[in-house]
Amino acid sequence: MMADVPLGAFLSGGVDSSTVVALMQAQSAQPVRTFSIGFKADGYDEAQHAASVARHLGTDHTEFYLEPHHARDVIPRLPEMFDEPFADSSQIPTFLVSQLTRKHVTVALSGDGGDELFAGYNRYIVADRLWKQLAYLPQPLRRGVAGAIHLASPQAWDRMFAHLPQRLARPQAGDKLYKLARIASASPAQLYPLLVSLWDNSPDLVIGGAELPDLVADSSADNIAPDLAERMQYLDQRTYLPDDILTKVDRASMAVGLEARVPLLDHRVVEFAWSLPRDLKLRGGSTKWLLRQVLYRHVPASLIERPKMGFGAPVESWLRGPLREWAETLLGEKRLNREGYLNAAPIRRRLTEHMSGARNWQHSLWAALMFQSWLERQAH
Secondary structure (H helix, E strand, O other): OOOOOOEEEEOOOOHHHHHHHHHHHHOOOOOOEEEEEEEOOOOOOOHHHHHHHHHHHOOEEEEEEEOHHHHHHHHHHHHHHHOOOOOOOOHHHHHHHHHHHHOOOOEEEOOOOHHHHHOOOHHHHHHHHHHHHHOOOOHHHHHHHHHHHOOOOHHHHHHHHHOOOHHHOOOOHHHHHHHHHHHHOOOHHHHHHHHHOOOOOHHHHEOOOOOOOOOOOOOHHHHHOOOHHHHHHHHHHHHHHHHHHHHHHHHHHHOOOOEEEOHHHOHHHHHHHHHOOHHHOOEOOEOOHHHHHHHOOOOOHHHOOOOOOOOOOOHHHHHHOOOHHHHHHHOOHHHHHHHOOEOHHHHHHHHHHHHHOOOOOHHHHHHHHHHHHHHHHHHO
16 A cells, blocks of 8 residues: 555455455545446446445445446457457456546555455355265266256346345356356366366367467376365466456556556465465355455455356447447458458357357357457557
């Protein structure tokens, strides 16, 4: 918090950013400036939760609700802003919350790193509980579970879950069940790549493509972290955190001249987190158990306890609506064949399924769109 310029914080209302803001406010004589982005779309809007936390802590809170036209305005700038094909659709709200924040302060603290250090991602729960149960089932039975899930479309599952009590409701339930079906058929070695990949078989996407050796495929990680959930944490800290999360925040914030700081990634916090026994992170089906205990000294659990949402954008509906023409143009079959980088067939198949509403392929399509958008920028 030491700065010669105005300082604030990003606040999503989740565990990590709320903990950072709570500790900031506990040390500040003045209300901390906090900022959040909201969406008028079910399953994506965290602004209401951020506002509740801000009210409880007494921060000076500013929020901005994002409309599709704001995304359209930002998209042409993404290739230049990131200077590479960068395919995390939350780059849009990250840029917009940075832009909003920079109007008021010059430095902003974020909660990035909390998920990786204290086991916050849903995939750690999958590894810790679900996979251990599935592993006892014979492979044919697991395939049967996957087949049963596929009897209904993701949209049908969403409608079924919408009628459940709120404590059982899950955002994007259909997509998560379809991911469960893929997990049920996987082997332990396939599990992590399956959970983090946007395309199941990415070399098929690129003409003449091949998977290069990387840390994920390196078995040495098994020795560093024998426990599956901790191994995922280790791989996330070595790959996903620096290559996606920190790159996204750094480039989006610096595009508007905002300095983003990540206090949870202070080396002393990282070392401390790795010294902890695992049950202080994952306990009784709860993620980030120890971090929650710190937070609940300052904020009631009732304001925080809810299914993890993640900081994303409703690209699923945008691609079927206001971004449809843009997507159809960049992923046109003739264009893809002419350029000669990406295989048109799998992309066109997913685009057709997505536009019809049969499946939600927003993340894998976004990867292809960001490559195409970057390629178009290079041509000019």
